[in-house]
Amino acid sequence: MAERAITVAAWESLFRAQVTIMRALAAEFPSEVISLNEYDVLFNISRAPSRRLRLKNLNRNVLITQPSVSRLVDRLTTRGLVVKVPDPDDGRGTIVGITEAGFDLFRRVALEHMGAINRQFGDSLDADELEQLVDLCNRLRAGVEEAPPGHHVHLE
Template sequence: MTDRKLAVQAWESLFRAQHELFTEMNADFDHGDLAQAEYDVLLTVTRSPDMSARLRDVTANMLISQPSVSRLIDRMVTRGLVSKCPDPDDGRGALIRATDAGAKAFRSIATVHGRSIASRMSRLDDEELRTLRDLAEKLRTR
């Protein structure tokens, strides 16, 4: 049986570490063309085949509500970062595709953000990073 006090301590430590790192890394977006939420959308879209992803898949990877994601996508369409069209396989869904401008803006920030992540995570050695990755995946798996 899991020790309840230890479980709470582990959760609080994990939460605080994530919050502090996330807060520090927000600075990566201070001088770029993308907000952090826009970067998250483009991360999902650019990693998908043909730089196109279903809206529901984008939403599943975001930490904001579906209506908020839809509004964000609409703003990104207006800015020319993504296009949005009906999903031919799902009459109620939409496909989100990175535009050339969106992909370029993403790559520009991804380089800076990737270095920032690597620098902050370098407090851990490779074995610790693998363990952290595996434990986080285990927590996410139902």
């Protein structure tokens, strides 16, 4: 286990880098077309098999809270970008699918957003460093997901 001081310094550095990059990406994001949160929802649905996802699973993957996701999905439905249907395997559940119009909008925005990601993020690291960063971030997420519920670090 690493020393507490280096652990805190690494966390601080990771957090500040993430905030700085997200601010730069937000400044370039075409928010007049779609919000970052709407993009996140469309992104997650577009990656799912058949571009359909249970609302419950969508809630686990997006970066906003569950009540906000439900309201956002309702707005996207009103705009004709997604559809909601009852889950045939569980009548209590809802399946959210992206429409052709939603997928076309997502693709158009994604191309622009990927350019910004490359400029604001990818140009700072080489391919090996980016692969290493992916591995490190996956390990960090897995470590948190595998921690037992209620597991807390005790500070002395």
